[in-house]
Amino acid sequence: MYKDEWFIMNYTLSLSNDQATDVIEKFKEHQVEPTNNYTLFRAKYKSATLTIFKTYTLIVQGSGAQKVFEEICSLLGLEVAEKEEKPQVKTELHSIIGTDEVGTGDFFGPIVVAGAFVPKNKIPYLMRLGIKDSKKMSDERVRAVAPILMKELPYSMLVLDNLKYNFLTRVRGCNMNKLKAHLHNNVIYKLLQIVKEYDRIVIDAFTTKEKYFEYIKDEKIKVENVDLEEKAESKHLAVAAASIIARYGFILEFDRLSKEVGLELPKGAGGKVDLAISKIMKLKSERFFDRIAKTNFKNFERYKRKDSI
Ligand code: MN
Numbered sequence: 001m002y003k004d005e006w007f008i009m010n011y012t013l014s015l016s017n018d019q020a021t022d023v024i025e026k027f028k029e030h031q032v033e034p035t036n037n038y039t040l041f042r043a044k045y046k047s048a049t050l051t052i053f054k055t056y057t058l059i060v061q062g063s064g065a066q067k068v069f070e071e072i073c074s075l076l077g078l079e080v081a082e083k084e085e086k087p088q089v090k091t092e093l094h095s096i097i098g099t100d101e102v103g104t105g106d107f108f109g110p111i112v113v114a115g116a117f118v119p120k121n122k123i124p125y126l127m128r129l130g131i132k133d134s135k136k137m138s139d140e141r142v143r144a145v146a147p148i149l150m151k152e153l154p155y156s157m158l159v160l161d162n163l164k165y166n167f168l169t170r171v172r173g174c175n176m177n178k179l180k181a182h183l184h185n186n187v188i189y190k191l192l193q194i195v196k197e198y199d200r201i202v203i204d205a206f207t208t209k210e211k212y213f214e215y216i217k218d219e220k221i222k223v224e225n226v227d228l229e230e231k232a233e234s235k236h237l238a239v240a241a242a243s244i245i246a247r248y249g250f251i252l253e254f255d256r257l258s259k260e261v262g263l264e265l266p267k268g269a270g271g272k273v274d275l276a277i278s279k280i281m282k283l284k285s286e287r288f289f290d291r292i293a294k295t296n297f298k299n300f301e302r303y304k305r306k307d308s309i
Helices: 017-030 065-076 120-129 139-152 162-171 176-192 209-215 237-261 271-283 286-292 298-308
Strands: 011-014 039-045 048-053 057-061 096-102 111-118 155-160 200-204 227-229
Touching (some): 011 065, 048 065, 096 176, 111 176, 120 237, 155 176, 176 209
Parallel strands (some): 200 227
Antiparallel strands (some): 048 057, 111 155
């Protein structure tokens, strides 16, 4: 009757490589064709469908899911939760707005903050897309998956370009966390213009809740009902989706800057970045960096010190 009723019958489990092999071995007689590229193995057995994704996440769904899930648990020697309890591995069913940021550790390129709304009935779909481990996703995967998320989910994104960043940090004396807080608050506010019904708002924590509100205390509009959670990206699909969308925005901007400089800019703030600074400095002025980089990073200080010796 309800769109997500079937999902309540879902049981999920994160498998190790060996456990996945054991489960596949046991159910291989019942194997059916996978329905997408993210599926490693799929079987139909006793009124249940059993799917193992390439991320080794196992999902059992259907009216026989509980029985089959119990069989799998005993095969793997795992304890199943008591009957009257909810299974411990059951996925939480909340409609969540999540936010995350990208670019704060990169000398080159902007800071991008994105927010995404995942209504609970879209959770199974997102799990099938295999978006849980976005930190481990390659740029290629991000380029492929982010446009799908942006089509399927309500989202918002803000890009703080380098000129603005350098102005705010150098002239206004803003610190990184204050900028992040400002951006997250605004991304959420934008998203709330299109999302009216949700259970929670979760920010991937970069500071404490107390400091977050201290940072945004002078803002005209403050969204108050937010939680900051550590490692929220691995706990909430909405935060994972937001981080993929933010990474996508960052990658596109990075492509544009690389083209403008005529050099493939390195990410991060390591030795490759130091090398790139020297190369660019041969062609452009110091002020050019205001447009492509965060000039308060140590990389830039180091270069200027070396240069003046
Ligand atoms: Mn984060």
